[in-house]
Amino acid sequence: MASKASTPPYPSAARISDSQCYPQYTASLKCLEEYNSDKSKCQEHFDIYKECKKKEREARLERNKTRSLFS
DSSP: OOOOTTSOSSHHHHTGGGSTTHHHHHHHHHHHHHTTTOGGGGHHHHHHHHHHHHHHHHHHHHHHHHHHHOO
């Protein structure tokens, strides 16, 4: 059986560092580490990351919409 060691189990996770929301993502993780995974202490970080991802998604949808108009 061929090894899949070179392929990440979650391809989208391999690109998280390319996201403009990467700083918010890492801040959320650092908060969880700092507070021993107590999610209630990190809610503000989660909300900021969620809002960033929402804006990122909206921008991507708008780009795709624009591209499809000119294709």
